[in-house]
Structure formats: structure tokens, C-alpha cells
Amino acid sequence: MxxxxxxxxxxxxxxxxxxxxxxxxxxxxxxxxxxxxxxxxxxxxxxSPDQPPAEAVREALAAAALRKDTYAYPATKSGMPFKEAAAAWMKFRFGVEADPSDEIVTLLGSQDGLAHLAMAICDPGDAALLPDPGYPIYSASLALAGVEPILMPLRAENGYMPDLEAIDNETWRRAKFILVNYPNNPLSAVADLAFFEKLLAKAREHGVLVVHDLAYSEMGFDGSEPPSILQVQGAKGQAVEFHSMSKSFNMAGCRLGFLVGNSEAVGALRELKANIDYGAFDPVQEAAIVALNEAMSNPAYERxxxxxxxxxxxxxxxxxxxxxxxxxxxxxxxxxxxxxxxxxxxxxxxxxxxxxxxxxxxxxxxxxxxxxxxxxxxxxxxxxxxxxxxxxxxxxxxxxxxxxxxxxxx
Structure with a gap:
């Protein structure tokens, strides 16, 4: 032997x-x-933002962390106060109505949701359309889910927008979802509602979900206010959108964000997440509510x-x-x-x-x-x-x- x-x-x-x-x-x-x-x-x-959150946000986080009742699993509570604040902010900022019960799911940062969405809405062997260049988690999430990436080149001559007409019908047919990100990381390009209308029409024609990463919504320059894809009439039938507390509110280390839009896709991610984690720490959610309320109520608020x-x-x-x-x-x-x-x-x-x-x-x-x-x-x-x-x-x-x-x- x-x-x-x-x-x-x-x-x-x-x-x-x-x-x-x-x-x-x-x-x-x-x-x-x-x-x-x-x-x-x-x-x-x-x-990574080099500035801290507003003082009121830090105070709310500290006060909540000192309370004895904030150390249970977040999932034992409804999580509704933060989702209600997120819904109010969507209405305030974009004029978009969202049901916090069915159309919003809380995330441990938008990257958490981006990493898991393909697992929730796709099966191995499916395909998805991704931007190139694109934030690395987009392709990494497909690798985890066994989903094939189909890359859309974003080039200066086209304003760093995907050429939707260059995507043939067979590719549209194969794709489960298409992911876009405006304002864009790393390209800093901004899309308008006309682009989103065209994108949604194409996606609707082929039964493709549109996933929009709007992590930089509060970082428009020269007086611009980047739009939400959900501002397009009927968009919630075909689209979901990621939002983050990290960049807009200097809360990157707190790890909090949300997905809003189509109730079926949001529900799928909520169901998957229920099997992975217990939600965001309640003091972080309370601090985020203060941040959102400050943005909505303070006329002197600096975006x-x-x-x-x-x-x-x-x-x-x-x-x-x-x-x-x-x-x-x-x-x-x-x-x-x-x-x-x-x-x-x-x-x-x-x-x-x-x-x-x-x-x-x-x-x-x-x-x-x-x-x-x-x-x-x-x-x-x-x-x-x-x-x-x-x-x-x-x-x-x-x-x-x-x-x-x-x-x-x-």
C-alpha cells in the first residue's frame, strides 16, 4: 500500500x-x-467620501447606539420607518410614488443589492447586458450567479451612452436584465429622461428588466439634478433603481441603501436577502432617517x-x-x-x-x-x-x- x-x-x-x-x-x-x-x-x-455625515446624523447614530433596545436582530422589526423615509425622499426628490411595503427593500449598501440581484432574478445560464466600462461589482455579481455578461461599449463619441439600436433582437431576447448607471462611475456621464424613455421602450418590447444604479443622484454639477428612471410614466412595470446613503450623505461606512421599483423584482431580492442577513443595524437606519429628513426639510441643506x-x-x-x-x-x-x-x-x-x-x-x-x-x-x-x-x-x-x-x- x-x-x-x-x-x-x-x-x-x-x-x-x-x-x-x-x-x-x-x-x-x-x-x-x-x-x-x-x-x-x-x-x-x-x-470614499472624506467628509463626515452632518452633526445631527452623527448625534442620532450615537444616541440610538446607546439605547438598550437597539441590539435585537433588525429583522425582528418591520424596518418600515427607514423605508417610509426612503419613500418620502423619492417623492420629494423625484416626484416618484413608492409603496414602502412592496416596492422598497433595505440593503447593506447598494453594493450589497447589486451583488445579489442577479441571484434573485436570474437562473444559471441566463444573460444580462452590462456597461463597459462599468463598476466591477456588476460583472462580479453575474459570476456569482452563473449569468453570462453581454457587454455594451460606452464611448465618448456616443456621450458614454449604450447604443441601444446596435443591440440585435436576439441579444435582447436572451437578456434577463439590462444594467445602466447614470450619473456614471467611472465615466461621470449623465442621462436624461429622454434616454430613459427610449431604454424602457426597448426593454418593454423584449420583456427585459431595467436595473438603474443611481448611487450618485445628489452629485450633479452646474445646477443639474440627475433624474430617476422611475420618473418615466409606467417605469415601475419594467424597472428597479438602487439608491445609496454612502456618497450622497457621507455614510459610506454605515452600509445602507435601498432598491425601489418593480414589486416582483424588489420582492425577489427581499426574499433572497431574508436568507442571507438580518438587515441593517437599527441605529444606522435611524441616523439615515435623520439624513433624509434633513435633506427634505432644511432650506440651507448643502447637497x-x-x-x-x-x-x-x-x-x-x-x-x-x-x-x-x-x-x-x-x-x-x-x-x-x-x-x-x-x-x-x-x-x-x-x-x-x-x-x-x-x-x-x-x-x-x-x-x-x-x-x-x-x-x-x-x-x-x-x-x-x-x-x-x-x-x-x-x-x-x-x-x-x-x-x-x-x-x-x-
Whole structure:
């Protein structure tokens, strides 16, 4: 009898290799190396708000956390107060009526819902239409659910909108849902109601659910107020929409959001979620209610977009002065920048990845290569406006010296 040991089994599933972008792991490694070398980093990589929630929100969270009655499973309560506040906010902000009982489900952040929706509404072997570039959880959620992604290229010449007419009838027939995201991460493009009307008409023709990610609804610039797809008459028969407390209300660490719209799709996600978690911590929900009420009742309330618009203007103008002519975004907390014309030779082709890595190494400024969001992102980088204006101006100055080959960090 052989005493040779059995071949070790792998305790890592193959699907993990399909989740997210390996480039994010690379960027994290670049940052660790820079930090170990004592580099003064200006991290414009991850879109995490650098401001706290309003004081009243923090006070509500603290007070609720001190109460003895807030530590039961959230699922033992109805969760209705937050959903009622979310419904009131949908009415206030978009003029959209939503039944909090049947048309809203509370989530541990919108990413939680995006990660699980395909499991709730699709079967393995189904297909879904996704944007390219797109936020990585879109494709990762399909990998988890065994759903085939069909990518829609989003390009500058088409205003970063999907060409709906280029999608043939057979593809529409195969798709279970189509996912769009406006204002868009990473592209910062904004859609209007005319686009949503056209999209809904196409989807209705082929029986396809429309999923809209509206995480950046309160980050429109130049006086714009990004619309909800649910403002289109009859949209709830064909669409659902994700909302988040993270970016609009500076509550990213609290992990709270909601899905609103078509009752069947919302109910499917609610049913799946009931088997996965017990809901959001009640003090977080209470704090979120305060945040929503503040937005609805305080005439002096400053929407998140106002801060990022000021930062956009300062940073983009500074980049222009340094010789990098990037487009001014219309919304979000990101600049989607076509690669600059480099005046020095790296010894290998300049790509989104090589520029991002070399920029961090030589200047300490962190950006994300565009290809982290899909094939169509090659030739771009995403820059997050998540530092003070002073630090953003310093970042622009460092980037300018980088473009000219004047390395700031030796």
C-alpha cells in the first residue's frame, strides 16, 4: 500500500478569479510599496467620501447606539420607518410614488443589492447586458450567479451612452436584465429622461428588466439634478433603481441603501436577502432617517455635489494649467481622464496601468487605471476628488511635473 499523501485539495473556488478586477489588487500593492518607502501619498484612487455625515446624523447614530433596545436582530422589526423615509425622499426628490411595503427593500449598501440581484432574478445560464466600462461589482455579481455578461461599449463619441439600436433582437431576447448607471462611475456621464424613455421602450418590447444604479443622484454639477428612471410614466412595470446613503450623505461606512421599483423584482431580492442577513443595524437606519429628513426639510441643506463641484473646478483648472486637458465631469466625485501626452520615455508603451503605476511611484498620487473597469477603459484613468482643494492642487502640480518628466520623489 502506498504511503504517498493525497494531492491537496484547493479551498479556493474558481469563481473567485472572476470577481472584480485584478488591477485593484495591483494598485493596493503599489500603495503598500509606496507607504513602506515613506512616500507622501495623495490617494485619489478609491471613491470614499472624506467628509463626515452632518452633526445631527452623527448625534442620532450615537444616541440610538446607546439605547438598550437597539441590539435585537433588525429583522425582528418591520424596518418600515427607514423605508417610509426612503419613500418620502423619492417623492420629494423625484416626484416618484413608492409603496414602502412592496416596492422598497433595505440593503447593506447598494453594493450589497447589486451583488445579489442577479441571484434573485436570474437562473444559471441566463444573460444580462452590462456597461463597459462599468463598476466591477456588476460583472462580479453575474459570476456569482452563473449569468453570462453581454457587454455594451460606452464611448465618448456616443456621450458614454449604450447604443441601444446596435443591440440585435436576439441579444435582447436572451437578456434577463439590462444594467445602466447614470450619473456614471467611472465615466461621470449623465442621462436624461429622454434616454430613459427610449431604454424602457426597448426593454418593454423584449420583456427585459431595467436595473438603474443611481448611487450618485445628489452629485450633479452646474445646477443639474440627475433624474430617476422611475420618473418615466409606467417605469415601475419594467424597472428597479438602487439608491445609496454612502456618497450622497457621507455614510459610506454605515452600509445602507435601498432598491425601489418593480414589486416582483424588489420582492425577489427581499426574499433572497431574508436568507442571507438580518438587515441593517437599527441605529444606522435611524441616523439615515435623520439624513433624509434633513435633506427634505432644511432650506440651507448643502447637497454633496456642491462640494465636489468646487473641487472639480479647482482640480481640473489646475490640470489644464499643467498641460493635461481633461474634460470637466458633469456629475459624481470622479474625473475620467484620457491619458496625457507624455514628454518623456518610460522605455515601454504608456498605458493606463503603466502611467498609474509610474505616477504613484514618482509623485505619490494614486489614480485607478481605466482598464480596471473594462476593456473600454484602456487609455483612461479615473481620479477621485476625495481630498481637500489644497491637496488636489498639490496633486495637480505633482502630476504636471510627472508629465514633463520632472520626478518629484527620488
Amino acid at each position: 502506498s504511503n504517498a499523501p493525497e494531492k491537496a485539495k484547493s479551498w479556493r473556488s474558481r469563481r473567485l478569479s472572476e470577481l472584480g478586477s485584478s488591477i485593484f489588487a495591483e494598485v493596493a500593492a503599489w500603495k503598500r510599496a509606496a507607504a513602506a518607502g515613506g512616500v507622501d501619498m495623495i490617494d485619489l484612487g478609491i471613491g 454633496a455635489g456642491e462640494l465636489y463641484e468646487r473641487r472639480r473646478d479647482a482640480f481640473v483648472d489646475a490640470l489644464h494649467a499643467e498641460g493635461w486637458k481633461v474634460d470637466k465631469p458633469s456629475a459624481t466625485m470622479f474625473v475620467w481622464a484620457r491619458l496625457p501626452d507624455m514628454t518623456w520615455d518610460l522605455g515601454q508603451p504608456w498605458t493606463s496601468r503603466t502611467i498609474s503605476q509610474e505616477m504613484l511611484k514618482t509623485t505619490g498620487v494614486v489614480v485607478v487605471p481605466g482598464e480596471a473597469f473594462g476593456v473600454e477603459g484602456q487609455g483612461y484613468v479615473r481620479i477621485a476628488l476625495v481630498e481637500s482643494e489644497e491637496r488636489l492642487l498639490e496633486a495637480a502640480a505633482r502630476i504636471g511635473r510627472f508629465i514633463r518628466g520632472e520626478h518629484v520623489i527620488k
